[in-house]
Amino acid sequence: MADRIGAGGPSLLFLTDEQLRQGIEAMYFAYRGFTADPDRILEEHGYGRAHHRAIHFIHRSPGTTVNNLLSILGVTKQSLNRVLRTLIDEGLVEARVGTRDKRERNLFLTEAGEKLERALSEVQRERMRAAYREAGPEAVRGFRMVLEAMMDPQMRRHFNRLKDGEE
Amino acid sequence: MADRIGAGGPSLLFLTDEQLRQGIEAMYFAYRGFTADPDRILEEHGYGRAHHRAIHFIHRSPGTTVNNLLSILGVTKQSLNRVLRTLIDEGLVEARVGTRDKRERNLFLTEAGEKLERALSEVQRERMRAAYREAGPEAVRGFRMVLEAMMDPQMRRHFNRLKDGEE
DNA sequence: CTTTTATGTCAGCCTTGTTGACATTCCAAG
DNA sequence: CTTGGAATGTCAACAAGGCTGACATAAAAG
The missing domain is CATH 1.20.5 (Single alpha-helices involved in coiled-coils or other helix-helix interfaces)
Structure with missing residues (x-):
């Protein structure tokens, strides 16, 4: 015990390599849980996490542009475009030509898109709520x-x- | 303010949908940061996150079996095998035939494997340490x-x- | 001896990331 | 008005790393 105090003081015990490693593993295992519920719903629809992310941030910022989405998601436009194309073709996302700048596309969820968004965020919020309540x-x-x-x-x-x- | 209290009391404000959604986004953005540093190192070596996960848990539990690793990582044996094959072929992991049960393979990091593990966990712990210290x-x-x-x-x-x- | 278990391996498929090349549209500067 | 560059779309090709299914082998267990 005395040597532990000598190693930095009890107030810094949360910075030991062992504590940090546990934090890393906690982050890894928790993220698995975090994505598990939406993944199940997405699979039923034939979508993946990339679709979820697009749906989430379009819901969050209706009318956002492709460029803004690219900056948030940190992927290439080709990757995002493939996902958006699917969502537009299947009627979950609407891309309206920009009013101010007609090169831009303003992205919106359709009613079907909003419905899937609600289903996805519902289960994810439920897990978050349970964890928050417990902690x-x-x-x-x-x-x-x-x-x-x-x-x-x-x-x-x-x-x-x-x-x-x-x- | 009065209606907020009426909606569940101030002690439950952390459970509003808005708070939960912010938690979800925090989790997403933080996980991006969490993986960013190791990803850079892995890329230099031509490896991916799957290799990192295998290396991490073999380092963590030297002599672990393939089955145990499968259970921790939650992937198929074909997926894991592809990753392990690479790591063994390139001399980062050693697979010894089990002593008690000769069907099992006990997995260990070689010196080169331990070296890469140190590099990966070093940067990840450093980010975790900075976040812990700040918070x-x-x-x-x-x-x-x-x-x-x-x-x-x-x-x-x-x-x-x-x-x-x-x- | 037969069954089960642990593991490896081959073939093929999917999602989602990448790069490169090129077309279109259209704002804005000259 | 013309042209340069920005925003976007699209096509092709490729890789990582998931998946399933099928099959082989060795060894433990019954």
């Missing part, structure tokens, strides 16, 4: 703080912009 | 609590078994 409000604040500190600066900007957009 | 010990406890509550029961069992194995 309590104080833990949730800590959870949010650590996650935000873990983001790349550019992702943090996107995160905060989305957050502040609907306060 | 503080209380936040880290909350972070861990929420993540653990978010896991599927089977993953939580794996997580706790790994955790207790090296206390």
Whole structure:
């Protein structure tokens, strides 16, 4: 015990390599749970996580452009285009030619798109709600703080912009 | 303000759909950061996340079997085998025939394997350390609590078994 | 001896990422 | 008005890493 204190003090025990490694594994296993429920629904429809991400952020920012979506998702336009094409062809997403700049496409969910979005976010929120309830409000604040500190600066900007957009 | 209290009380504000959605987005963006640093190193070596996961858990439990790894990673043996084959062929992993049960293969990292593991976990721990330091010990406890509550029961069992194995 | 288990391997498919090349549309600067 | 460049779409090809199904082998278990 004395040597542990000598190694940095009890207040820094949460920074030991062992603690950090447990945090890494917790992050890995938790993310598996985080995606498990939506994955099941997506599979029924023949979609994947890429479709989920597009649907989520279009729902979140109706009328967003392809470029903005590319910046949030961090993939190539070809990848995103393939996903968007499917969603548009199957009537979940509508792409309206931009009013100000006609080169841009403003993306919206159709009624069918909104319906799938609700189904996906419902199960994901339910898992989050159960975890939040079990851990309590104080833990949730800590959870949010650590996650935000873990983001790349550019992702943090996107995160905060989305957050502040609907306060 | 009064209607918010009426909607469930101030202590439950962390369970509003808006709060839950922010938690979902935080999880998504943070996971991107979480994997970004190892991904860069892996790319230099021509490996992917699947190799990282195998290396991590073999390092974590030297002598583990293929079956145990399958159960932790939740992929098919064909998928895992492809990754292990590469790692064995390139001299990062050694597969010794089991002593007790000769059908089993006990997996170990070679010196080269341990070296890559150190490089990968170093950058990942560094990001985790920075986030932990910024958020503080209380936040880290909350972070861990929420993540653990978010896991599927089977993953939580794996997580706790790994955790207790090296206390 | 037969069955089950642990593992490996081959073939083929899917999603989702990548790069490169090229067409179209259209704003904006000259 | 013309032209350059930006935003977008599209086609082709490729790779990683999931998946399923089928089959082989060795060894443990009954």
